[in-house]
Amino acid sequence: MLKRAMLVISLLVLVGATSSRAAIDFIYPSPNSSVPSSGHLIFKLNQVDVSSLRITLNGVAGDPVNVGSPEYRKLFQDFFIAQALWDPGVNRIIVDLFKGAQKIESANLNVFFTEGGTKNAPPEYTPVVMHKPESERLCQSCHVMNPTPAQMNSSIEKENPCYICHKKIMSVKYVHGPAGTYSCGYCHTSKGNPKHAVVKRGAELCYECHSDMALQIKKRKFVHGPIEAGMCESCHDAHGSPNESQLIKPINELCLSCHGHLRNQTHVVRTTTGTGHPLSGKPDPLRKASGRQMSCVSCHNPHGGDVRYFFINNPEDRMLLCQMCHNK
Numbered sequence: 001m002l003k004r005a006m007l008v009i010s011l012l013v014l015v016g017a018t019s020s021r022a023a024i025d026f027i028y029p030s031p032n033s034s035v036p037s038s039g040h041l042i043f044k045l046n047q048v049d050v051s052s053l054r055i056t057l058n059g060v061a062g063d064p065v066n067v068g069s070p071e072y073r074k075l076f077q078d079f080f081i082a083q084a085l086w087d088p089g090v091n092r093i094i095v096d097l098f099k100g101a102q103k104i105e106s107a108n109l110n111v112f113f114t115e116g117g118t119k120n121a122p123p124e125y126t127p128v129v130m131h132k133p134e135s136e137r138l139c140q141s142c143h144v145m146n147p148t149p150a151q152m153n154s155s156i157e158k159e160n161p162c163y164i165c166h167k168k169i170m171s172v173k174y175v176h177g178p179a180g181t182y183s184c185g186y187c188h189t190s191k192g193n194p195k196h197a198v199v200k201r202g203a204e205l206c207y208e209c210h211s212d213m214a215l216q217i218k219k220r221k222f223v224h225g226p227i228e229a230g231m232c233e234s235c236h237d238a239h240g241s242p243n244e245s246q247l248i249k250p251i252n253e254l255c256l257s258c259h260g261h262l263r264n265q266t267h268v269v270r271t272t273t274g275t276g277h278p279l280s281g282k283p284d285p286l287r288k289a290s291g292r293q294m295s296c297v298s299c300h301n302p303h304g305g306d307v308r309y310f311f312i313n314n315p316e317d318r319m320l321l322c323q324m325c326h327n328k
């Protein structure tokens with residue numbers, strides 16, 4: 001009986017001690033939220049005497065991070081900011097805090113990650129937004145949170161606050177023109193909701209600069225479904241990607257993500273071995289100079305054309321398509 005009472009008391013003391021002040025305030029992502037991309041993990045330490053910390057993500061422990069050094073404290077004070085690499089689905093994060101070799105406290109965070117959108121997250125995880133006043137208030141002592149248009153479009157890296165926090169956007173092989181020139185403010189305005197949301201999307205946005213393409217498309221007899229619908233972003237990333245033309249996936253994968261039925265049928269021809277026309281893995285005779293392989297766009301214009309199926313040379317007779325590469 002006595003033992004039991006003591007247990008209750010000690011639990012109360014523990015609860016009392018932690019609820020007065022959590023060891024950590026998670027800022028981004030917030031607890032039980034869903035995230036649309038692998039962005040950052042940001043939190044604030046509430047204990048001054050922490051010398052190092054260790055983050056465990058889904059059971060895998062990282063290396064200890066020294067957050068106690070004067071150099072660290074001078075730059076970041078009690079903030080911790082790291083790039084996150086979330087696993088799809090639930091991510092369980094444990095942060096252990098150390099003073100010297102002694103573990104003094106732990107904190108937990110659960111977040112849900114679905115690539116490209118938070119719509120498919122279970123309802124117990126709320127979509128997270130970074131640029132809201134409560135969070136931005138915590139950053140403004142060190143970062144410019146309300147930049148002028150000139151700052152938002154500055155190509156001097158350390159003067160562009162968007163770039164300072166979002167460097168990762170540019171660290172891909174194919175960067176889109178205006179992102180590469182740091183013109184963040186062209187597409188992002190501070191008047192969006194949430195703040196910095198892109199107001200114009202798809203063709204309406206893209207044709208402002210790609211007006212020559214808008215004219216071409218208008219003249220086409222056949223326009224590809226997603227272009228007709230203005231959905232440029234269903235194939236192109238507005239910032240950049242590892243694929244040419246900033247495509248969100250390698251070409252064939254991209255096309256087959258909507259035309260999956262072609263995976264199970266022979267395309268164009270049935271050869272003596274029963275396979276279809278080669279669609280990849282062979283040099284494209286029309287693009288020898290750029291060293292490109294055969295792909296869906298070897299024969300189809302991805303945007304549209306003057307004949308059905310948008311063949312690249314708009315042939316009146318299909319044989320004229322074949323003869324571009326098979327002209328013997």
Ligand code: HEC
Pocket residue numbers: 028038039040041042128129130131132139143144145147152161162163165166184188194195196197198
């Ligand atoms: C103090 C650092 C910081 C600055 C400055 C900053 N951002 Fe962010 N922003 C973040 C973080 C952190 C996120 C969450 C996603 C991530 O971790 O990358 C985010 C998310 C976003 C999002 C997604 C919506 C949201 O609010 O979660 C957009 C859009 C965005 N930022 C645009 C911008 C633009 C444009 C600028 C320049 C005007 C800018 N950001 C400046 C840190 C910053």
Ligand code: HEC
Pocket residue numbers: 027028040042075076077078079081082083135136138139140141142143158164165166167
């Ligand atoms: C005590 C100062 C301080 C505060 C407060 C602070 N930061 Fe920073 N932050 C820095 C410094 C210093 C850097 C490094 C800047 C550089 O790379 O040029 C940085 C860099 C970053 C980066 C880029 C990290 C990377 O991936 O390279 C992000 C994102 C960021 N901060 C977000 C935030 C957010 C969000 C807040 C507010 C919730 C915040 N910071 C508050 C000092 C601070």
Ligand code: HEC
Pocket residue numbers: 037039162163166169178179180182183184185186187188198201233238239
């Ligand atoms: C050509 C237009 C365009 C330019 C230029 C541009 N963005 Fe974006 N940005 C977009 C679009 C479109 C989205 C997608 C919005 C969405 O999905 O809700 C986006 C989303 C974002 C997001 C949130 C999603 C993510 O990928 O993390 C951030 C952060 C962001 N932009 C930062 C920047 C920064 C920093 C710059 C400047 C270096 C910049 N953008 C330049 C169009 C642009």
Ligand code: HEC
Pocket residue numbers: 176177178186202205206207208209210232233236237238244245246
């Ligand atoms: C602010 C002007 C601007 C806006 C808005 C804009 N672009 Fe661009 N885009 C450019 C510039 C500049 C280039 C680089 C010039 C070039 O190489 O043709 C470019 C290049 C491209 C390329 C690569 C061209 C190539 O030859 O590889 C693609 C693809 C592209 N943009 C698609 C889009 C899409 C999709 C949108 C809408 C989400 C968009 N652009 C919005 C200015 C813009």
Ligand code: HEC
Pocket residue numbers: 202203206207210213224226227230231232233234235236245247251297302303
């Ligand atoms: C179905 C996917 C898809 C959609 C939707 C799409 N594109 Fe493309 N786009 C491509 C592919 C694939 C290429 C590369 C073609 C190649 O390499 O021959 C490309 C190339 C481009 C280029 C550079 C080459 C050129 O033809 O000038 C620009 C600019 C471009 N797209 C803009 C846009 C704009 C603007 C939209 C929306 C109106 C859009 N795209 C919609 C797939 C698409």
Ligand code: HEC
Pocket residue numbers: 224225226234235251254255256257258259296297300301302308309310
């Ligand atoms: C976002 C989904 C989407 C992507 C990605 C996509 N398509 Fe399409 N495609 C459509 C839709 C929708 C139609 C019109 C409906 C239909 O005819 O199936 C269409 C029609 C076509 C047609 C005409 C079919 C017919 O019967 O007239 C061809 C050819 C085609 N697409 C080729 C491609 C190629 C090549 C790619 C990759 C560069 C591609 N598509 C990527 C959605 C997509």
Ligand code: HEC
Pocket residue numbers: 252255256259262267268277278279294295296297298299300309318
């Ligand atoms: C060697 C040229 C060539 C290549 C490469 C090629 N196609 Fe085709 N495609 C054709 C021809 C020719 C037709 C007309 C077929 C017919 O009428 O039987 C066609 C028809 C289509 C159609 C409409 C008919 C249908 O079955 O839906 C779609 C969609 C299509 N192609 C998508 C693709 C995709 C996706 C790729 C890449 C995986 C691709 N094509 C690669 C030549 C090609």
Ligand code: HEC
Pocket residue numbers: 268269271272276277278282283284285286294298299318319321322323324325326
């Ligand atoms: C963009 C170029 C291109 C176009 C257009 C094209 N082909 Fe091909 N074709 C190729 C290449 C590359 C190969 C592979 C040659 C090799 O194996 O070295 C090939 C192979 C073939 C083969 C032999 C397949 C095998 O494995 O034995 C046939 C048959 C064929 N093509 C028919 C056609 C027909 C019919 C058309 C028109 C509907 C056509 N091709 C259009 C590039 C093209």
